[in-house]
Amino acid sequence: MDNLIKKQFNELESYIPGRPIEQVKEQYGLEKVVKLASNESPLGPMSIALKAIKVNSRELNRYPDLEATLLKEAICEKFSLPKENILIGNGSNELIRIAGQAILSSGDEVIFADPSFALYRMIADMFQAKSVPVPLKEHGHDLDAMFEAITAKTKIIFICNPNNPTGTFVEWNVLDDFIKQVPDNILVIIDEAYAEFVEGYNDYKERLSYYSEKPVIITRTFSKLYGLAGLRIGYGAASASYVKTDQKIRDPFNVNLLAQAAATASLKDMDEAKKRYELNLENKNYLYKGLEALKLSYVKSQANFVLIDLGQDSTVIFEKLLSKGVIVRTGEIFGEAYQNFIRVSVGTKEDIDFFLKALKDVLTEVDAK
Ligand SMILES: Cc1ncc(COP(=O)(O)O)c(C=O)c1O
Numbered sequence: 001m002d003n004l005i006k007k008q009f010n011e012l013e014s015y016i017p018g019r020p021i022e023q024v025k026e027q028y029g030l031e032k033v034v035k036l037a038s039n040e041s042p043l044g045p046m047s048i049a050l051k052a053i054k055v056n057s058r059e060l061n062r063y064p065d066l067e068a069t070l071l072k073e074a075i076c077e078k079f080s081l082p083k084e085n086i087l088i089g090n091g092s093n094e095l096i097r098i099a100g101q102a103i104l105s106s107g108d109e110v111i112f113a114d115p116s117f118a119l120y121r122m123i124a125d126m127f128q129a130k131s132v133p134v135p136l137k138e139h140g141h142d143l144d145a146m147f148e149a150i151t152a153k154t155k156i157i158f159i160c161n162p163n164n165p166t167g168t169f170v171e172w173n174v175l176d177d178f179i180k181q182v183p184d185n186i187l188v189i190i191d192e193a194y195a196e197f198v199e200g201y202n203d204y205k206e207r208l209s210y211y212s213e214k215p216v217i218i219t220r221t222f223s224k225l226y227g228l229a230g231l232r233i234g235y236g237a238a239s240a241s242y243v244k245t246d247q248k249i250r251d252p253f254n255v256n257l258l259a260q261a262a263a264t265a266s267l268k269d270m271d272e273a274k275k276r277y278e279l280n281l282e283n284k285n286y287l288y289k290g291l292e293a294l295k296l297s298y299v300k301s302q303a304n305f306v307l308i309d310l311g312q313d314s315t316v317i318f319e320k321l322l323s324k325g326v327i328v329r330t331g332e333i334f335g336e337a338y339q340n341f342i343r344v345s346v347g348t349k350e351d352i353d354f355f356l357k358a359l360k361d362v363l364t365e366v367d368a369k
Helices: 021-028 047-059 069-079 092-103 119-126 143-148 172-181 205-212 240-249 257-266 270-293 314-323 349-368
Strands: 086-089 109-114 130-135 154-160 187-191 216-221 234-237 297-299 305-309 341-345
Touching (some): 047 257, 092 187, 092 234, 092 240, 119 130, 143 172, 270 305, 314 349
Parallel strands (some): 187 216
Antiparallel strands (some): 216 234, 305 341
16 A cells, blocks of 8 residues: 555654643543643633534534635624635644645745744645755744745745744734745745734734735634634635635535634634733743743743743653643754753643642752752
């Protein structure tokens, strides 16, 4: 069978997800496990979304709306965008994969920051394009170096803003200047999965209009602030012609009925969205204070996760934290320069206390050796 599979897929590295809670409970015989590894919302879906899921589950014998009409209308209203510029996907991951499928051929080049979201490299590999990772500068995008990395073969540049895993943010005016300079035969994908957590965030309505001036796709998600990661639904904005292309490539019913209903409902409760943003900010500051008390340094984040410098190889600490019921991300997966770091989702205050206590115990244990 393997000989039938295209070479690039045989060689493709799989996405490494955070460890599932049940698996860790079983492995270590634990009753309580806190997962702070995948930047999910600790608050669950909004209650308005849960109601919509309940009502709409009666319609599960029907295929979902191919056009996601109600959701598109809700997005149009919220962001003052024309409907023909809106993308809806089975998670923003799918939107990114479809862009790769639409644009990339063997030998093309894809520029992204390093480390950044693992999917960008995977998409390049999937379509036999060459990855051009550009090291971060002071944990943030080095746009000058990214610009210099452009060649005649460059087809896509990814900007993860805020960046996963560092939580750094490229200011809009800086990004504007960068995008203006990028030649028009290159697509810039701005991945804004964590945009709603940026301090001072105000929907950034105007940001979604980038597509009108340049070949730009902006992607966002309902997986993070809106707490719908398990339903898989993301959205984005692009030129009308690109949106048509995306519609031809995707599966006909790619976004399920419950996801559409829950996302549409979530956009109607902006008070709850604001509360979630504020709570993340408050808890992130609480986490910072706890880390400072442990004399640990961290990268200031504009997202719902924090990258922490342990000052020692994080792999051992990661395993020990697991055994105490805390799942985080080890820096190993972000490359050699980040070997000493762990990435921790913000979570609730209770989660943070649990994590900080476990971390303190682990660091004391390791120091004692
Ligand atoms: C930067 C970034 N983009 C996209 C995603 C995936 O989002 P979705 O759940 O909408 O596919 C993630 C998930 O962790 C992410 O960190």
